[in-house]
Amino acid sequence: MAVPPLDARDDRDDDAPAPGAPDVAAATDRGARGIGRAIQGVTWVLLYLAVVITPLVVALTADPPPGRSFWLEFSVGLGFVGLSLMGLQFAVVSRFSSVNAPFGLDAVLQYHKAISFTAFAFVLAHPAIIMIRDTAQLELLNPITAPWRARFGLISIVALIALIATSLWRTRFRLSYEAWRVLHGVMAVVIVVTALLHIQQVGYYVSGPWKQTLWIVSSVVLVALLVNIRLITPIRLLRRPWTVHSVRADGSDTYVLTLRPDGHDGLRFLPGQFAWLRIDRNPFSIHENPFSMSSSADRGDHVEFTIGVAGDFTAGLAAVEPGTRAYLDGPYGVFTYERNEGPDFVMIAGGVGIAPVLSMLRTLADRGDRRPCLLLYGAPSWDAVSHRDELERLGGLLDLRVVYVLEEAPDGWEGEQGMIDAGVLDRHLPRAHGRSRFFICGPPPMIAAVEALLEDGGVPREHVDHERFDIL
Numbered sequence: 001m002a003v004p005p006l007d008a009r010d011d012r013d014d015d016a017p018a019p020g021a022p023d024v025a026a027a028t029d030r031g032a033r034g035i036g037r038a039i040q041g042v043t044w045v046l047l048y049l050a051v052v053i054t055p056l057v058v059a060l061t062a063d064p065p066p067g068r069s070f071w072l073e074f075s076v077g078l079g080f081v082g083l084s085l086m087g088l089q090f091a092v093v094s095r096f097s098s099v100n101a102p103f104g105l106d107a108v109l110q111y112h113k114a115i116s117f118t119a120f121a122f123v124l125a126h127p128a129i130i131m132i133r134d135t136a137q138l139e140l141l142n143p144i145t146a147p148w149r150a151r152f153g154l155i156s157i158v159a160l161i162a163l164i165a166t167s168l169w170r171t172r173f174r175l176s177y178e179a180w181r182v183l184h185g186v187m188a189v190v191i192v193v194t195a196l197l198h199i200q201q202v203g204y205y206v207s208g209p210w211k212q213t214l215w216i217v218s219s220v221v222l223v224a225l226l227v228n229i230r231l232i233t234p235i236r237l238l239r240r241p242w243t244v245h246s247v248r249a250d251g252s253d254t255y256v257l258t259l260r261p262d263g264h265d266g267l268r269f270l271p272g273q274f275a276w277l278r279i280d281r282n283p284f285s286i287h288e289n290p291f292s293m294s295s296s297a298d299r300g301d302h303v304e305f306t307i308g309v310a311g312d313f314t315a316g317l318a319a320v321e322p323g324t325r326a327y328l329d330g331p332y333g334v335f336t337y338e339r340n341e342g343p344d345f346v347m348i349a350g351g352v353g354i355a356p357v358l359s360m361l362r363t364l365a366d367r368g369d370r371r372p373c374l375l376l377y378g379a380p381s382w383d384a385v386s387h388r389d390e391l392e393r394l395g396g397l398l399d400l401r402v403v404y405v406l407e408e409a410p411d412g413w414e415g416e417q418g419m420i421d422a423g424v425l426d427r428h429l430p431r432a433h434g435r436s437r438f439f440i441c442g443p444p445p446m447i448a449a450v451e452a453l454l455e456d457g458g459v460p461r462e463h464v465d466h467e468r469f470d471i472l
């Protein structure tokens with residue numbers, strides 16, 4: 001059995017106040033914010049759909065040019081939709097907090113990935129249909145003899161194929177994350193700009209003041225999005241510098257980095273959220289890495305991160321000197337109990353997945369919130385467990401039970417050993433977990449396994465939240 005069965009206490013009235021819950025006004029306020037986010041989400045989706053189909057509608061509102069077949073018109077329509085989807089990708093990944101708030105950056109990025117395949121299919125279908133219907137058009141694939149209108153289209157499609165291939169097989173191409181990001185951005189611009197040039201050169205559907213206006217507006221919006229990402233956001237960050245206060249080792253290959261705001265009031269975030277960090281680099285630099293805050297959301301005077309060594313950037317942390325300049329772009333993310341309130345919490349962390357969980361526990365402690373919390377904390381060994389003292393301190397402030405699950409236990413260890421599996425859940429989950437809120441953060445296989453076990457045990461999907469450190 002994966003998860004213990006719910007006992008009779010789970011028949012409690014859902015509206016009954018939870019023991020130790022925060023005040024009703026705050027809960028009502030959060031409820032109102034939740035409704036606000038839902039409305040925001042629906043609005044964005046409708047706006048998105050409108051933008052996707054607008055070029056198609058505008059293009060086809062006039063009489064089609066004479067003598068053109070249905071299939072030709074159809075293929076042009078597919079091309080327009082594909083281009084709209086590609087252009088909108090810039091808005092999707094532009095880190096606007098109002099876009100991310102209703103869905104979460106994780107979901108937004110998953111969507112970004114998934115929709116790029118759909119856009120690819122639409123874009124590719126456009127020349128494919130034309131060439132299948134009229135094989136003489138295959139000559140347009142020869143970049144030496146083809147006219148510029150076809151060359152631009154060809155460049156756009158080749159760049160799109162390259163963008164998808166390098167994203168799917170980045171490591172096979174031996175591209176560092178940073179090199180891939182630069183390439184990805186450049187290719188995305190090339191795809192959209194050459195596609196617009198292709199449309200302009202072909203000349204159908206873009207004549208007339210309305211249609212011209214549409215294309216000009218689309219191009220201006222695209223440039224504005226790029227300027228926002230590459231210029232306005234960095235300038236905003238430049239005005240809010242941070243200073244490294246300390247870097248200390250805690251657990252094997254794990255560092256605790258503390259930053260202090262330099263001349264501003266710090267970062268306001270929800271416990272569990274993350275920010276993009278740059279150390280010793282200006283905000284225009286492409287080098288930035290996402291990390292969850294592990295400090296309390298209620299301590300504005302500093303921000304702490306718990307960082308595991310994974311590669312170049314994280315391995316260099318040990319050498320970072322106090323006083324080094326840093327920049328934070330954030331907060332982002334929806335992995336927070338503030339968006340998924342319940343009468344009690346079950347937090348399941350693996351390795352550095354403890355970071356956002358710790359932020360939630362510390363914030364609960366700072367707010368005097370005594371709702372029951374269970375922390376299942378998996379680590380390779382006892383030495384690898386970070387923040388042991390802090391968890392003990394929090395145990396004295398919260399209604400918190402910590403269960404360590406060690407892959408390799410020291411001699412005499414009487415606690416849990418192995419992985420966080422069905423047996424561990426069976427032994428430790430509260431019997432009345434029907435209304436508990438679950439927060440899982442750790443290696444992707446751990447998240448997948450635990451979520452499957454919870455689902456098998458009948459835990460409602462909406463009660464389970466996870467944060468993946470490999471979303472990008």
Ligand SMILES: Cc1cc2nc3c(=O)[nH]c(=O)nc-3n(C[C@H](O)[C@H](O)[C@H](O)COP(=O)(O)OP(=O)(O)OC[C@H]3O[C@@H](n4cnc5c(N)ncnc54)[C@H](O)[C@@H]3O)c2cc1C
Pocket residue numbers: 177178274287288289290291292293305306307308309310311312313314315333352355356468469470471472
């Ligand atoms: C939302 C989120 C929150 C995270 N929170 C934490 C945390 O609290 N503690 C922690 O230790 N780790 C966290 N991570 C993971 C952390 O961002 C990566 O381990 C780190 O960026 C690796 O950088 P590197 O240069 O040391 O390693 P590399 O060897 O360069 O990268 C290892 C892997 O990390 C990812 N990665 C590398 N650079 C970036 C980048 N600039 N942006 C995004 N991903 C990148 C790539 O998938 C890469 O394959 C988080 C990741 C995400 C997405």
